[in-house]
Amino acid sequence: MKSLADVQNALLAGAVHFVLPEVVLVGTACLLFVLAVVYPRRTAAVGLALIGLTWAVALTYSVGSGETTAFWAFVEGTPYSPHLLAAIDPTGLAALIRWLALASGFIFVLLAWPEIQDHNAGEYLGCLLVMIAGSSLIGRVNDLVSLFLALEMVSIPTYVLLYLPLRGRGEQEAAVKYFLLSILSSGVLLFGFSYLYGLTGTTNLGALLAVLSAAHQHAITPMALIAILMVIAAFGFRISAVPFQFYAPDVYQGGPTGVVAQIAFIPKFIGFVALVRVLGLVIRPQDGLPFEASTTLIPLVLWVMAIVTMTFGNVLALLQDDLKRLLAYSGIAHSGYMLIGIVVACGLPGNSTPALSGVDATLFYLIAYGLMTVGAFALILYWNSQERPIRTIDNLGGLGESHPLSAALMTVFLFSLIGMPMTAGFAGKFMLFVSAFEAPVEPPMQNLYRILAVVAAVNAAIGAVYYLRIVGVMYLRDPLHPVSSARRAVLPLFAACLCAIGTVAFGVYPRLIADSTQQATPLVEVPGNAAVVARM
Amino acid sequence: MTTPPPVLTPAGLEPAFDLATYYPMLIFAAVILSMACGIVAATHIPFLKPRNPTKTKQMPYESGMDPIGSARMQFDVKFYLIAILFLVFDVELLFLYPWAVSAYNTTGGWQSRYGDLVFLEILAFMVTLTLAYLYAWRKGVFQWR
């Protein structure tokens, strides 16, 4: 029989095979940096980036479900659970997250086109590919070290991207603000991680959560409480949840539009996935969730955060005239909706298996949110030009006549953001509400979930006001400053078309993606303390 | 004199604390301290210190130039660029230490089976660093314009 050390070593060495597409992406990024100094041309850089992405897609496709099989083969014939030993875990969420990251990579390369010039194309796309690799990695990390690495692979390139394209005062201010708050959140996250490590003596997430669950049968230790609150605060920054949202409007308004589209999606995406992992909602210890064994504190904190976030975002979005600021507040509000799924999953008692676990509803909504928000930013990028910049909502006047196709696409995205039926936004909201209503009305949370769903419904109605205002301006108002009809890059429009197709397809037939989100969140139960102690 | 038995700590067996090991350092510290105190006393205590003020001796730098202008001047940005670059490459090499310590140490048992893989990973790491260096070089960071 293989010894524990053998299994551990094999898993460590085998981890290389589970991150091959990410390695390809980072390698391409290195080549892009070299290309940037050897042959600085925009077309060459975009071509190389697309080759790298396609190669990563081909690798992902060829691997298929082989990763999971290989992963379990490492522990074949041994009593150990691989989730307690491996740093990279290709089961569960991993494949879906990788596909999502790669798909968003293609969209963002298309959006990058109008914003890059020959002299910064290589750096821009290199940073973008590192970011994509990081966000793909986040779905498969099972160790605090690799989790932190993946998070930083996303945030450090973001700082560079924010100030690469243009160097006006606005961009710089956005970059400085985002940078200072982002490293603060990294520091706080790390401090929380250090407490978790100090409490459990392991950085493996599965083992760490199992030890904590066993220790928290009766009461949560104050140190673990401080640690998890710090971790929630840090991820709250990434998903721009109140009270960590204040940077978002400024950064969205000042940043270059293509990069803002990335900031609107990727940090939220990785923030939610990482939160789900750290709270033990995917790899679930047998002894129950690690942070609410005998207290409802963490679900309650998240519950309050969800309500305040969605209300704050929606109410302040009503007051905005700047289009990108409005989308920033709308993004904050949507983070609030997505938190519903996390709250529901967090408060579920250990042995219940509702049709919707909450996590898959959040994942679905995340995909829908990504499609519609990135699509909206793509259209802003498409309409924007030097002589007629798109800043306020009034700039959109008359677009319904002058640009019928793009205005129609924008309407699709806005309807989806409102949550009109037949759009992905509706399907996502529906799933979130159903998961909240299906949650058992039991002592820990009583009927708080239902209150949450009702508040979210009221908020969706408020949200409709400012989204419809944009639609109204586009179709009913005469143009004050007509959008110039100069020849423009069609790649953003193409990206917007792809997003719109996704929005409508997932809205009309949600099973397309709902099935995969459901399969991706199977709640792997890992054995409790005994196996972990045996490992020590 | 017998040495006390080693102590078991979480990190393994470690020799017990023995003051005798530190005698040379204490003597060294005492000599340094007395020299420092002696110099301060001989130059600052009245009646001990020599006193013969001349105009030249009152200058800030007795055999140098008087300072010109303020010391709070701006440094050229290029100093920062080089400093940043040095910092990053210097710190990146930190990753080589854990590998260098454990790669050829045969107690772990993993070296025989996975040593080559780890060596390749280290090589890949070095290649990446070289690419970064190339990038900085071609960007003209090292040219002092």
Added chain:
Amino acid sequence: MVEFGFPAFLVLSAFLFACGLTCLATKRNAIGILMGVELILNAANLNFVAAARFVPTFRLEGQVFAVLVIVLAAAEAAVALAIFLNFYNNHATVNVENATDLKG
């Protein structure tokens, strides 16, 4: 020799963390804020290294994590200096209170 236990290190790191937060809250200079964040990162590092030393099985993850964090802090400092230099060129200051172009 007096052996300080784990709690002593925890107290020291908590103190460092508090210093970092105070620095963040009071400094108006971007470089000063960066220093505060570095204090927080090092507080976390101290926890990792101390935990690696005092955990019953003496596992190495803590030390590896600390090495990673040091490298990361250097990378962040590099990006930070680049951004701040750029900011300085436009605003002639690194005082973040002067960053008020974006409002609403």
